Amino acid sequence: MSSMNLLSHELSLLPPIHLEEMHSIRLMNRIDTKFITSSKMLPLILQLAENDYFVQDIETNRNPEYHTIYLDTPDREMYISHQNGKKDRKKVRFRTYLTSNTSYFEVKHKNNRGRTNKKRIQISHPKNIISEGGAQFVYNHSSYQLHHLVNHLENRFHRITLVNKNRTERLTIDTHVRFLNHLTGNRHQLEEIAIIELKRDGNVPSPMFCILRDLRIAPVSISKYCIGSALTDTSLKQNRFKIKIREIERIQRNYK
DSSP: OOHHHHHHHHHHHSOEEEGGGGGGGOOSEEEEEEEEEEGGGHHHHHHHHTTTEEEEEBTTBSSOEEEEEEEEOTTOHHHHHHHTTOSSEEEEEEEEETTTTEEEEEEEEEOTTSEEEEEEEEOSOGGGTTTTTHHHHHHHHHOOOGGGOEEEEEEEEEEEEEEETTSSEEEEEEEEEEEEETTTOOEEEOTTEEEEEEEESSSOOOHHHHHHHHTTOOOOOOOHHHHHHHHHOTTSOOGGGHHHHHHHHHHHHHTO
16 A cells, blocks of 8 residues: 555544534644654554544545745845744744635744744635735734735645544644745755644643654754745755754655
């Protein structure tokens, strides 16, 4: 059985949780813990998670595709804040859930205590951001002026979403991550890489944390926005991200 078929098989064995049930588990103010591993490890991880997690099911699709456009200032202020190690930082993005054709304009704020707060409004299309209240929204939650921001980076990826049976934790697994830099025109794809993110309301017990620990998959600080920016624009300062890029390259070599 191919790795993709094996992944689909393991996904089919998990009990479903449907989109309307997910609204009570949004965890918009949370602690995030991220991991990176080979996508070839996912069937085993899902097998070990079978007794403790539901999988989000959207019209029988358990691995839907997402599309994101990240905005930044022309001089990449939000990217540079992360590169320089600033603890209190923001990201502004437009995200579309392609299966449900639903789009949101979002501001993510990570504070200096490590908590992530996400605010969002539903928007019908990026071209309608101003007419649908996006300018006031982004100023209220980030202090940026919308007209000072430009489309910087877009990505597409497939996402598996798990929810623990106590409904205190969400887990996302992103694969087939592809980047397009709007300013350089460069593209990059993270071949055979899975980005796993635990989202918890505080340090509640996590079966997945234990599973990943036992598999020797360690937590890592990683931002798709920053990694994608660094990989598609070599002119950017990127000292802070070189170790993560080397780790991605190591995983790709080891699992070929």
